[in-house]
Amino acid sequence: MCLAIPALIKSIENKEAEAEIGGITRKISLWLTPEAKVGDYVLVHTGYAINILDQQEAEETLTLLRQIAKLAEEKG
């Protein structure tokens, strides 16, 4: 029930935004993330953005996982 999915903010009006979720555009509430901007990815739970996704952290995690995969390959 705590499902939340990434959505890309396309436009903002007051405390509401149009966001793209898996190719579909729908209205979401920004009451919980008033600092969100157009172009941000947010985590959407029951129509509310509950956090802004951190692109840099995501890249760093993936870099770490690629290093782990490379190491695993070397160790056979």
Add this chain to the structure above:
Amino acid sequence: MKFISEFRRSELAAGLISQIQRRSKTPVRFMEFCGGHTVTIFRYGIRQVLPKTIEMVSGPGCPICVTANADLDKAIALSQTPEVIIATFGDMLKVPGSHSSLQEAKADGADVRTVYSTMDALKIAEDNPDKTVVFLGIGFETTAPTIAVSILQAEEKGIKNYYVLSLHKLCPPVIRVLLDSGEVKLDGLICPGHVSAIIGSRPWEFIARDYGIPCVVSGFEPLDILQSVDMLVSQVENGKSEVEIAYRRGVRPEGNQQALRLMEQVFEPCPARWRGMGEVDHSGLKLRKKYQRFDAELAFDIEPGPTHEPVGCICGDILRGVKTPADCQLFGKACTPQYPIGPCMVSAEGSCSAYYLYGGGLEG
């Protein structure tokens, strides 16, 4: 970056699995608290790819599953009240209470409507000024702030026919109860990702500090789970117990301060009943005095009658992690997703539903 497909790459999963196999020496039992994590683990067959040293058990992190029958009965009794519209998230409909379910009540004529968001429930209230809308406030810290917002919006817009039955649950207090019971010995805990998106990682620190159990906050993609298991293994093998965040793109140590502020403004902690764990202090949320006029419990005389538990159902034991669906004699026979007897078979995130749909885990 779409934040989904990147975290499902099989070559990166292979690297993590290989690293876990290399590092894991000590036999351990890890619990994934959250039902969403249970689903990822089953859907992607993660139990099967982990080494024999690692046992995974599912925890009580499914709000629908832990809602006590006495509270379900209240919701069903409310649906029988004339001129009341019940607005609820869809998962609740089929959950059997002591005598019937919301779905059965609806078939008998009650006005029960499934909504995606509290915003939809408010809209129903605005569109039906001569009726009363009661929203079933079920959920953990992830959901409670959205319900707080709906109350603030109802106040702002002067919507007078909107009420909330507050059955929210808070996660950290129940984990303490689980650990204090000593029923399940844990060597690591995968902490819920979207509860932590709101509350942050700090509220889990007592688990690492007081119980010496390593904790990792995880996301919901298969790579997130594997990375979290790897981090737990690393802590165990290095004799550490800390709280780490694997889900760094979605969770910050301090959580979402705005959401916490709004939740705190509208609600205050209270005791709550959990299926399988009984009443737990400070594990529920009730409306603060200032917002009591939105409290369905105070606005209606609810007489649900005596509570009954389904005979033979072991959902309570499964939620505490002491039994698995494989131990239940009803599982897959009398109790299926189509005709569920216990809530863990109803909710998409319930252990029984995950076992039933994805199988494979029964032998483990």
